[in-house]
Amino acid sequence: MGTVGKALDLLDLFTKAQPQHGLSHLARSSGLNKATCHRLLTELESRGLLEQTGPAREYRLGPAVLRLSALREAAVPTREAAMPILRRLAEATGETAHLSHIVAGRLQTLAFAYASRQGVRVMMEDADFLPFHATASGAAVLAHLADAEPLIAAAPNADTLRARIVEARAKGYAETLSTFEKDVNSFAVPLFDATGTCTGALAVAAAAPRMTPDLHATITTALIAAGAEITALWGGQPPIRTGAPT
Amino acid sequence: MGTVGKALDLLDLFTKAQPQHGLSHLARSSGLNKATCHRLLTELESRGLLEQTGPAREYRLGPAVLRLSALREAAVPTREAAMPILRRLAEATGETAHLSHIVAGRLQTLAFAYASRQGVRVMMEDADFLPFHATASGAAVLAHLADAEPLIAAAPNADTLRARIVEARAKGYAETLSTFEKDVNSFAVPLFDATGTCTGALAVAAAAPRMTPDLHATITTALIAAGAEITALWGGQPPIRTGAPT
DNA sequence: AACCGATGGTTCAAATATTGAACCGATTTA
DNA sequence: TAAATCGGTTCAATATTTGAACCATCGGTT
Numbered sequence: 001m002g003t004v005g006k007a008l009d010l011l012d013l014f015t016k017a018q019p020q021h022g023l024s025h026l027a028r029s030s031g032l033n034k035a036t037c038h039r040l041l042t043e044l045e046s047r048g049l050l051e052q053t054g055p056a057r058e059y060r061l062g063p064a065v066l067r068l069s070a071l072r073e074a075a076v077p078t079r080e081a082a083m084p085i086l087r088r089l090a091e092a093t094g095e096t097a098h099l100s101h102i103v104a105g106r107l108q109t110l111a112f113a114y115a116s117r118q119g120v121r122v123m124m125e126d127a128d129f130l131p132f133h134a135t136a137s138g139a140a141v142l143a144h145l146a147d148a149e150p151l152i153a154a155a156p157n158a159d160t161l162r163a164r165i166v167e168a169r170a171k172g173y174a175e176t177l178s179t180f181e182k183d184v185n186s187f188a189v190p191l192f193d194a195t196g197t198c199t200g201a202l203a204v205a206a207a208a209p210r211m212t213p214d215l216h217a218t219i220t221t222a223l224i225a226a227g228a229e230i231t232a233l234w235g236g237q238p239p240i241r242t243g244a245p246t
Numbered sequence: 247m248g249t250v251g252k253a254l255d256l257l258d259l260f261t262k263a264q265p266q267h268g269l270s271h272l273a274r275s276s277g278l279n280k281a282t283c284h285r286l287l288t289e290l291e292s293r294g295l296l297e298q299t300g301p302a303r304e305y306r307l308g309p310a311v312l313r314l315s316a317l318r319e320a321a322v323p324t325r326e327a328a329m330p331i332l333r334r335l336a337e338a339t340g341e342t343a344h345l346s347h348i349v350a351g352r353l354q355t356l357a358f359a360y361a362s363r364q365g366v367r368v369m370m371e372d373a374d375f376l377p378f379h380a381t382a383s384g385a386a387v388l389a390h391l392a393d394a395e396p397l398i399a400a401a402p403n404a405d406t407l408r409a410r411i412v413e414a415r416a417k418g419y420a421e422t423l424s425t426f427e428k429d430v431n432s433f434a435v436p437l438f439d440a441t442g443t444c445t446g447a448l449a450v451a452a453a454a455p456r457m458t459p460d461l462h463a464t465i466t467t468a469l470i471a472a473g474a475e476i477t478a479l480w481g482g483q484p485p486i487r488t489g490a491p492t
Numbered sequence: 493a494a495c496c497g498a499t500g501g502t503t504c505a506a507a508t509a510t511t512g513a514a515c516c517g518a519t520t521t522a
Numbered sequence: 523t524a525a526a527t528c529g530g531t532t533c534a535a536t537a538t539t540t541g542a543a544c545c546a547t548c549g550g551t552t
Binding site: 493494495496497498499500501502503504505506507508509510511512513514515516517518519520521522 | 523524525526527528529530531532533534535536537538539540541542543544545546547548549550551552
Binding site: 002003004005007008009011012014015016019020039040043044046047048049054060061062063064065066067068069070071072073074075076078079101103104108110126127194195 | 248249250251253254255257260261262265266285286289290292293294295300306307308309310311312313314315316317318319320321322324325347349350354356372373440441
């Protein structure tokens, strides 16, 4: 792996839960030598991707990332464009909707929306990574990804995951019951870009105790419609169904 | 300069005006060898900071930057927190307000807001860089920056810039008349972080033909108030006036 | 006050990754 | 058809990165 790869890996250590890190801590959790780590950090800092805070000299993400994301959204309005649809989906179903994107082989949460009417909500964190093997979004994506096999095989629950994926292909949406989080039923559809490759997922996470056959139907139909809308908005097209009857 | 610095410099080539670049073009405008450039690009791409588009194989900013910026805003809500104040400032003055931030020795536009009532607006691009020597924001910042001298000396108009800075220190705001853009009068105040260092500027850009003594007064008072508000919001404090009478 | 174990940061020879001219095949232009 | 792009690759020469050991400093214990 090249030097810049190591530097960029350091950025992955910054999360919602841990937005600040000291030098030694970063060196430990990245496996890099302290001196190496320090050099990479200062190099990232000099470009504004990181900054050092007050007297503790901890590192956190810097203001340069704001420019990059503004440019990305201006060039490819992935997030902002999808937000209204996401909000509508949350309202229509009365549950939490969220959008995720495949980034460097991982599933990254991009955005989410709550239904205003519910007191009990399934809470989400954006800017975090979702495990492929334990989420409906993961299954929806794996069902339509080109080389999903290695990812599936690597999962701790490869068998049930495989079953979930087969089901997702058949029904058009993936479903998990209290898998990633207890008492949360999740439903997800894949999203596609202009080349027909699956690049993300749209999901609804519902509180399990509320679930009824009616709500199930409401969610799945609204979800499929919203998914098609976002895919269209991204200039995308669902892939041609292979093996369909003539 | 280290390798990661070169890689990060590549990111600077992506702008609002030029959001996509081919390999050869990037190599040329960065001065890097094509092979080197290609390696750096693929490394950036592997982490999702860049992505390659369709058949032309051009590079553009990737979805990973969205995660970084979401985390940054969650940890340090620079932009979102200031937006309401920025909008209020635009409405109160009837002109265009904008917010910029010092990033790696440059002045980066963070956000802007237009007044709804005006047909003629001073237009802004966010996610771009402002020249220190030709903008009110630049002068406001230089007036309160620790080691501003080298930047001032490097300016093509060091003398008039120096005068503008002295005036900014005295009045509490900086002013430029048709400097950066023709027929635009700009006003700016510095913003400070918790350590008392100047980290950005808040500005109002007004259409020169509209300018009257009344409007001038409206703008400067609203600007100073809004600046103090944002500084306070950022947990900042204006520096202690040195050399003030006892 | 001396000691301990942290912290952030620096040094420099040894090891390793980076570099760049030349090359390739594929398009596009003349 | 030929010349000139384009994106991408190769490999020996080279310059950069690496990491153990080293400071100085801090905060808590004994």
